[in-house]
Amino acid sequence: MSQESSTLADIPGLVRIENAGKEELTAHCMELTHSVYPHHQVYGQYCTIHEYVDCPPEQAYDYLRQGHHLEEWTCSLRDFAPTGTPGLWVGHDRLEDDTRIYCKVLANPEAMTVDYHCSWDQGEKLWMIYLMRVVPARLVLDKPGSVITWTNCRHPYYDDNPRPDLAPRPDRPWVGDYWDLFYAGHTVEMHNLKAILEHRHRGGLPVGSAPARTVAR
Amino acid sequence: MTTVSLTDVASYLPGEPVPAEFYTDFPGAEDKLRNHPMFKVPRLRHHVARDETNADMIERAVQSLVDRHGAAEIRGVDVLLVHSQLPDLPFVGAGTEVTRRLGLHPEWLVDVANAGCASFVYMLKMARQILTSTDAKTALICNAQSAAGQWFTQSEVRKLAQAAIPGDGCGVGYVTTSAQSPVLDVESRHIGEYAGDMTVAVDDGRKYWEPGKSQLRIGFTDASVAKVLARGNRLVPEVVNSLCRRLGMASTDIDVLITNQPNRTFLRNWREALQLPAERHLNTFDECGNLFGAAIPVTLDRAISSRRVKDGDLMVLGGFAHAGDFAGAVAVRWHGGRD
Numbered sequence A: 001m002s003q004e005s006s007t008l009a010d011i012p013g014l015v016r017i018e019n020a021g022k023e024e025l026t027a028h029c030m031e032l033t034h035s036v037y038p039h040h041q042v043y044g045q046y047c048t049i050h051e052y053v054d055c056p057p058e059q060a061y062d063y064l065r066q067g068h069h070l071e072e073w074t075c076s077l078r079d080f081a082p083t084g085t086p087g088l089w090v091g092h093d094r095l096e097d098d099t100r101i102y103c104k105v106l107a108n109p110e111a112m113t114v115d116y117h118c119s120w121d122q123g124e125k126l127w128m129i130y131l132m133r134v135v136p137a138r139l140v141l142d143k144p145g146s147v148i149t150w151t152n153c154r155h156p157y158y159d160d161n162p163r164p165d166l167a168p169r170p171d172r173p174w175v176g177d178y179w180d181l182f183y184a185g186h187t188v189e190m191h192n193l194k195a196i197l198e199h200r201h202r203g204g205l206p207v208g209s210a211p212a213r214t215v216a217r
Numbered sequence B: 001m002t003t004v005s006l007t008d009v010a011s012y013l014p015g016e017p018v019p020a021e022f023y024t025d026f027p028g029a030e031d032k033l034r035n036h037p038m039f040k041v042p043r044l045r046h047h048v049a050r051d052e053t054n055a056d057m058i059e060r061a062v063q064s065l066v067d068r069h070g071a072a073e074i075r076g077v078d079v080l081l082v083h084s085q086l087p088d089l090p091f092v093g094a095g096t097e098v099t100r101r102l103g104l105h106p107e108w109l110v111d112v113a114n115a116g117c118a119s120f121v122y123m124l125k126m127a128r129q130i131l132t133s134t135d136a137k138t139a140l141i142c143n144a145q146s147a148a149g150q151w152f153t154q155s156e157v158r159k160l161a162q163a164a165i166p167g168d169g170c171g172v173g174y175v176t177t178s179a180q181s182p183v184l185d186v187e188s189r190h191i192g193e194y195a196g197d198m199t200v201a202v203d204d205g206r207k208y209w210e211p212g213k214s215q216l217r218i219g220f221t222d223a224s225v226a227k228v229l230a231r232g233n234r235l236v237p238e239v240v241n242s243l244c245r246r247l248g249m250a251s252t253d254i255d256v257l258i259t260n261q262p263n264r265t266f267l268r269n270w271r272e273a274l275q276l277p278a279e280r281h282l283n284t285f286d287e288c289g290n291l292f293g294a295a296i297p298v299t300l301d302r303a304i305s306s307r308r309v310k311d312g313d314l315m316v317l318g319g320f321a322h323a324g325d326f327a328g329a330v331a332v333r334w335h336g337g338r339d
Helices: A003-008 A022-032 A039-043 A057-065 A067-073 A175-202 B054-069 B071-075 B095-102 B116-133 B222-246 B264-273 B292-305
Strands: A046-053 A077-082 A088-093 A100-108 A113-120 A128-136 A146-153 B005-012 B079-084 B108-112 B138-145 B169-176 B183-190 B199-201 B217-219 B256-259 B314-321 B326-333
Touching: A022 B222, A039 A175, A046 A175, A057 A067, A057 A100, A057 A113, A057 A128, A057 A146, A057 A175, A067 A077, A067 A088, A067 A100, A067 A175, A077 A100, A146 A175, B005 B054, B005 B292, B054 B071, B054 B079, B054 B095, B054 B138, B054 B169, B079 B095, B079 B116, B095 B108, B108 B116, B116 B138, B116 B169, B116 B183, B116 B292, B116 B314, B116 B326, B138 B292, B169 B292, B183 B222, B222 B264, B222 B314, B222 B326, B256 B264, B256 B292, B292 B314
Parallel strands: B079 B108, B079 B138, B256 B314
Antiparallel strands: A046 A146, A077 A088, A088 A100, A100 A113, A113 A128, A128 A146, B005 B169, B138 B169, B183 B326, B199 B217, B314 B326
């Protein structure tokens, strides 16, 4: 027995070909396969969506990494302006009146990942994180274009606003109240993203656009 | 249009119940899959006797219909449809032998060799068509399943995890031109692209009729089992939902769902997909195992006998065949109490 497998032997609950065997593994997987899955089981703790976009991956990544484009493809994020803190922007989330959203973009050109670190009402702790990744479709689907994935994880603050005192008014609904609509809402936004990128790419236009405002008011 | 009813059903199970230990205690039995729901052994099943034929079982099942409806009524059926899961003879079905035993003189006789585990649904569709469009007034539809006690008891096959799942039995339906328990609609699909994916496996590659030592069994590679699972998961809810849509109902309006019962995983997945509680999806898996084509009529007969089908219930019978080459579902408004 190799040293590796002897250390693994102490770990309960591992299912590996060495201990399960092919048939048992197959049977186990079949048991885990249902016809349908309740929404909360699929989207209860994590919300991952994905879309094919007929636009070169470098351009799709370049579009996403520029935070001001959120004003084009999201449903409700508007009017971003720089804060005093480098890299931190503040805009409005028009999902609710008078609601400010703080946002910082962390992008990695090699992996083509673009993460939006956001939060409502305050910019000190950015806990509402949108993890996006552009994958060359040539690699995974053997066709031109991009596959874009997008994941949100259910941070505890979604269920419990840490700073209710910062809300513009006491009865303002909290962003986490919408968690069950994230699959739908994000799908709508993903379709916007796809439509914009495909339209511009198809027309030979630059996919990006200039920021609406370059200086803070 | 003439209304056609599924007037009654009856069933027969051969011999005494065979306990799970018949397989699990057999020397050399595979046991590593026993804990998985797909291969979890039913508590009981029935096996045909060595000399028991499809016609024998049908004759015994039909006897209950004779008792309830009279010999003259049953002898007078215009249509006889028979599905034998494992034909006793390769060149002729059991149909004509059944007519000889029961003294029938049907104008229509079809030995159905397709639609496998969902053939009760398809035969009901055919019977309804014949009763609607000709002078025929009554039909007998029969499902006989005798593979368990013959194939799966062979010395080598008996050791396999799959062997403990099947059971033998026979279910028959009496179909008439009446409005008592009307057949509301039928959805059926022949799916050619999945034809031939279920095979007879023989290890030495001989024709099944050629002499040799290898023992016949149902063949599935791991990959095709996964494919069949995915197809089955999809097909049965699809045909049932499609039937419900045509009837202007939701799947949740179904009072009694009865399907074929290949294993517990399918039963779970189908009721989940159709959003039905377990108590509305009836099965006889624990007592009878996988009855193949006989499952639907046998389960239905036992459900009626045990009063689990109530007067006025919307009953849906559905299933898929082989590796997915047929899927069908039929809806019946049940008013066929036995008092």
